[in-house]
Amino acid sequence: MRDPEAIRLVIADDQALVRGALAALLGLEADIDVVAEAGDGAEAVAAVLEHAADVALLDVQMPGVDGLAAAELLRRKAPGCRVLMVTTFGRPGYVRRALQAGAAGFVVKDTPARQLAEAVRKVHAGLRVIDPSLAAESLVAGESPLTVREVDVLRVAADGGTVADIAREVYLSEGTVRNHLSSAMAKTGGRTRGDAARIASENGWLL
Structure with missing residues (x-):
């Protein structure tokens, strides 16, 4: 029987296998109760509100409402729920943006199950948990030097778009x-x- 004082956890990841594996591993912990799983940020926010979750485990990159947007929504709609970002993409810029969105922690998915469970406990207790290597890289990388428009054009360029493609997509002239x-x-x-x-x-x- 579950401990009524167990940490109520919502897990959000767009990959069902990853989501299920995290739920199975963390569900083995006597003091952690996985109350819901979600495939995107919108579902995660709804699940947190429905189950009065204590902690939300959010993937950064999800379709629709991503993890960062979900963290910002939870900060407004469920301020009592702590957010722990868990992602395959351990990029330093994500750490900074996650913290700005209100996340209390950031770890990568290859974190051992025992350490991940401990991270859930720590953020629930009001502490901040950041993967040490990512924290160091984040300090080195610094703030983004790019303007909003430069980000817009690079997003399209990342998909292999030509200058003409980019111009159509972002409503700018090719020269601009x-x-x-x-x-x-x-x-x-x-x-x-x-x-x-x-x-x-x-x-x-x-992102």
């Missing part, structure tokens, strides 16, 4: 797009627009 791409390449140190998009993505600047 070239200027933004040139500036973004200079700021990221990328030799090509694809290279600039990759570097920006690795730093979590395109």
Whole structure:
């Protein structure tokens, strides 16, 4: 029988196998009760509200409402619920943005089950938990140097779009797009627009 004082946990991940594995592992802990699973951020927020969850385990990249947007929604709608981001993409820029969104912790999915359970306990207790290597990388990477428009054009460039494709997508002239791409390449140190998009993505600047 579950402990009525157990931590009520909602797990959100768009990959059913990953979500199920996390739920199974954390569900083995006597003091953690997985009350719901969700496939995206909107479902996660609804589940937290429905089950009065104490902690939400959110993947960063999910369709529709992603983990960062869900964290911001929970900060407003369920301020008593602590958010722990768990992701495959351990990029330093994501850590900064997760904390700005109100998350209390950030760990990667290959974190051992025992450590993940301990991270859930710590954020529930009001502590902040950040993967040490990501915390160090985040300090080194610094804030994003890109403007909103540079991010817009790099997102399309990351999918292999031409200058004409990017111009149509972001409603800018081709000349303006070239200027933004040139500036973004200079700021990221990328030799090509694809290279600039990759570097920006690795730093979590395109999310």
